[in-house]
Amino acid sequence: MTAYALAVQDGLSADGFRTAVAVGVAVLAGQLCVGWSNDAFDAERDRVAQRSDKPISAGLVDERVIQAGAGLAAAAAILLSWRLDHGAGLCHLIAVLSAIGYNAGLKGTVVSPLPYLVSFGLLPVIASLAVLAQAPPTSTIVAAALLGAGAHFANTVGDTEADAITGVRGLPQRIGPARSLTVMAVLIALAAGGLLIGVIGSDGIGTLRRLLSVVLLVAGVGLALAGAVGRVGILGGHAAFRLTLGSVALLVAGFLVAA
DSSP: OHHHHHHHHHHHHHTOHHHHHHHHHHHHHHHHHHHHHHHHHTHHHHHHHTOTTSTTTTTSSOHHHHHHHHHHHHHHHHHHHHTOTTTHHHHHHHHHHHHHHHHHTGGGSTTTHHHHHHHHHHHHHHHHHHHHSSOOOHHHHHHHHHHHHHHHHHHHHHTHHHHHHHTOOOHHHHHOHHHHHHHHHHHHHHHHHHHHHHHHHOSSOOHHHHHHHHHHHHHHHHHHHHHHHTTHHHHHTTHHHHHHHHHHHHHHHHHHHHO
């Protein structure tokens, strides 16, 4: 949804609405491939951890169906990416491969944040290249990468018990849930700071839009701090991740308002 929103935002001024739709569909196929491949790779670990929130371990769907779905989604992502011009399709496939690499084993290593940095950092690049045939500002790429990494550190907090049972030892698991939440808040604050500098320094933005953008960015940082300072993730499982998603949504909205 983020990539599609960015593409639409660019497309409205570049008469590229059809391209924006193509970007959204390609990214959707890539996300289905990443999500289903994650379930397939984690099937045995999820059974060991007796996770009722995962479809395979909960007995809701056969593992072979998920594998087939991931394969079909991968084929669709390749075909749809091929239609994107100016290197956007290649960037999308790199982002998908990076995420699959995380699912396939990088999640259990010290470099577990790397796929998030790569895949999320490429999202605005994909949208901008496809619609405008040019890369977005470096600050936008860095902010997107930092938001992705922040989400990674928050997401693992809710899975602490399951990861301990199955032996997943990514960087967040190694530093512990409390420090992970702190890192998450710092990363999101840095991302918001970069976007805020861009908003304040941009020309051609009306006072009302600038003010609204600043309010959204500050509110996003506030949600991230609520998850970190209140230790919501430790006490409430996935609550920290939900707060982080809300924080990211506010930051993206603030960026789009000012774009």
